[in-house]
Amino acid sequence: MIEVKDLVKLYGGRRAVDRLSFTVEDGQIFGLLGPNGAGKSTTMNIMTGYLAATEGDVLIEGHSILNEPEAAKACLGYLPELPPLYTDMTVGEYLRFCAELKKLPKNDREALVSQAMELTHLEEQAGRVIGNLSKGYRQRVGLAQAILGFPKFIILDEPTVGLDPKQVVEIREMIRQLGKDHTILISSHILSEIRAVCDKVLILRHGQAVACGAPAELEAKLSSSGNLELVVRAGVQAAEAVLQKLPGVNGWTVLECTTDTVRLSIASDRDVREDVFFAFAAARLPILELRPRTATLEQVFLDLTDDNDAVAGRAAALLGGSVPAEQPAAPEETEEKEVSGDESDL
């Protein structure tokens, strides 16, 4: 088990990682998802002991990476963003060097090296100098290095970046294979990749965790329970007054407002389309558009990690708001933010 506790990393004054906590259970394939610069690589570099955290700690099998680095690192295999390869060595030499560096038992080294090469389909490249290998092969050598000796935890930082589609599929297949008897932590900024292989996803934005759960669970949370998108010819206050009186509506956010129309997103736990129609009709506010909002995980991910705080906050509120009565105040807060944001736009 890997426990990350209240991790903070300051670069100058910038918070690259901000109070990040999560736990990777044994046997999981855990995904760290976030756009570039969200703090994925920094988090992984801290977890593997390459960087030191400003605050917080990482426990690997109970060994603190700070206080017992050697015991902790012995359980880890790490493929950084750029595979750490010595270009003047051959693939075989490099992997044998890594085996010695990782203090694998002397008698098993040869066998473990050939197993790693077999898994990454590198047997035929064993005698080639790494400097002459293509990007795809280099990535595989890096992966072979990470899985060498089959450590308990394998940490892969964007393992499929820069590979052609066929190689991407191969590497994913390999990760799935390894995931059967290893715990894997994988980072990516590509959602489909994470969804394809991971049991659990943590979405990062500006170094903070914004959502965590199984991909299917997150998707279900977001697309279940009637999320309606509504355009009404009315002022914000008038529309809100109507919604406030409606039973079954858990919360709403204002997505957009022009001089005479307002676009709202409504979270509810049952189908409230008819109630909404009659309520607005009674208030003599014409509904111009009413449709169920089926958010895809892709859209949610983009919203959650948007650079604009208002957009991200709104998405987070939707995620929270779809769970009834969990945080009734959340939508209100974001709504205020949004309205003030719009005023500044005008």
Added chain:
Amino acid sequence: MKAIYKREVRSYFNSMTGWMFVAALTAFTGIYFMARNLFYGDPYFASTLNSILFVLLVLVPILTMRSMAEERRSRTDQLLLTSPVSVTSVVLGKYFAMVTVMAMPVVIACLCPLIIKLNGTAFLKADYAAILAFFLLGCGEIAVGLLISALTESQVLSAVGTFGVLLLLYLWDGLVDYLPTTAAGSLTGLLVLLALVCFLVNAFSNNWKVTLGVFLVGAIALACGWVFAQNSFAGLLPDVLGRFSLLAAFNSFSVDHVFDVRGILLYLSLIALLVFLTVQVVQKRRWN
């Protein structure tokens, strides 16, 4: 440490660097050995070593420039620092690999006193002691290069910086002569030195309390000295700095033919200090 040591040595001899270092140093030793000992008839091989010291000035930066800088540039330091080995053993592995490369031309040079012996009188003890001092001086210079290489990502900067510092050490005795010998001048110089030490301490410890402590202890010691023994301050600065001269220590072996234990200790402690500082530089970078 063993894995890194083996990889480094192999890497030096897979590339040109190792061969070039051994070849160049051996060639220059040979040329001066021929000119001084064989043709001119000097029975001491030590004087040949004295003449080829400047070759180290050029060769050592080439040997050391890659050591830490290249790891950082190519990000292979991520492999080393995330492996279950300590930073100290990474640095030591690299340092001993370079020392091994340095040892090869020195071992070849060990034949020269024997050649002199074949042709006449030789002073084997004095010569082998000088060879030991030459080797340790080389190891000290390599440690300088190692530290500077750890400070930068650029091999060029690393080589130029190392060359600069080695040149300074080479000219040390001459420069020390220009320092003021008056009591007040010594005091100022020592205060500047203290400030430099405090700056280094602060850079490594990142703790102003420790720095302040070092500064206070140093300042009080200087003040007490000034109050109670002002006369002894005259000429103190050149005297103190002169003691750190690496060349003077080597000269006692090569010119005076004395086994200078203090010189050996100076070399060894310099090496230990520089390797320690290199480890600290690498450690500290993880915190930034």
